[in-house]
Amino acid sequence: MSVQPGDRAPDFDLPDDDGEWWRLSAHQGQPVLLVFHRHLA
Amino acid sequence: MSDRLDEFGDARVVLITFTRARNLRGFRHRLGLGYPVLTDETRDVYREYSLGRGAWRQIWSLPTLRTYRRLLRAGERVSRPTEDTRQLGGDFVVDSEGVLVYSYRSQRPDDRPPVEQLLEAVRSAR
Numbered sequence: 001m002s003v004q005p006g007d008r009a010p011d012f013d014l015p016d017d018d019g020e021w022w023r024l025s026a027h028q029g030q031p032v033l034l035v036f037h038r039h040l041a
Numbered sequence: 042m043s044d045r046l047d048e049f050g051d052a053r054v055v056l057i058t059f060t061r062a063r064n065l066r067g068f069r070h071r072l073g074l075g076y077p078v079l080t081d082e083t084r085d086v087y088r089e090y091s092l093g094r095g096a097w098r099q100i101w102s103l104p105t106l107r108t109y110r111r112l113l114r115a116g117e118r119v120s121r122p123t124e125d126t127r128q129l130g131g132d133f134v135v136d137s138e139g140v141l142v143y144s145y146r147s148q149r150p151d152d153r154p155p156v157e158q159l160l161e162a163v164r165s166a167r
Contacts (some may be wrong), residue, residue: 001122002091005142009135010089014057014079017065022055022077028139029068031052034123036044036092038130039151 009034042156052134052163053077054153059084059128087128092146094127099149108151125135126150136166 003010009032013023024032047053054076058065062080069078081087132154134143143162145154 003089003119003141004142005144007141008088009133009139009141011139012082012086012089013079014086015062017062017070017120018067018079019062019066019078024081025139026134027053029137031137031163032135033054033163034054034057034090034133034135035055036057036087036130036132037088038128038147038152 042159043074045156045160048156048160049163052166055079057081057086059087060124084128089142090133091132092129094125095129095149097127097163099129100127102149104152105150134162134166136158142166 009024011023011025013021016022024034056076056078057080058078060068061082065080067077068074069076087152093105096102127149129150131144131146133141136142142165143159145158147153
């Protein structure tokens with residue numbers, strides 16, 4: 001069952017390119033656009 | 042989309058990749074990107090958002106080849122892939138309360154929603 005509009009967005013905590021961690025739930029209070037990269041050389 | 046970043050206003054824009062952390066170091070600064078670039082090496086978050094791998098015919102379809110031709114003609118450097126070329130991506134908008142209000146799962150590597158659609162989703166998420 002895939003996550004759909006209306007569902008709570010799955011939270012995650014990932015490192016950025018400087019090694020700093022970025023957690024989705026820490027940004028509540030403002031909209032967030034998540035762009036998942038697809039491979040294109 | 043990078044050249045229209047201003048239009049997203051106070052929304053946070055985040056790029057999530059599955060590039061190995063050591064290959065990603067300094068990437069944002071080199072390209073002058075104004076948003077965080079995260080790495081999901083294990084692709085656990087890709088799976089959480091139901092972003093799977095495409096079939097060969099989906100990936101190496103005519104539109105994908107046309108995109109490569111366009112990039113090459115524009116003088117872009119196209120390198121030999123070192124990552125999973127079959128991993129598909131997507132775009133999601135999360136509102137200020139943490140609820141998903143928009144989702145777009147790509148069917149091919151070149152398949153992206155129009156920027157206008159993303160802007161509209163972000164506007165409605167405020």
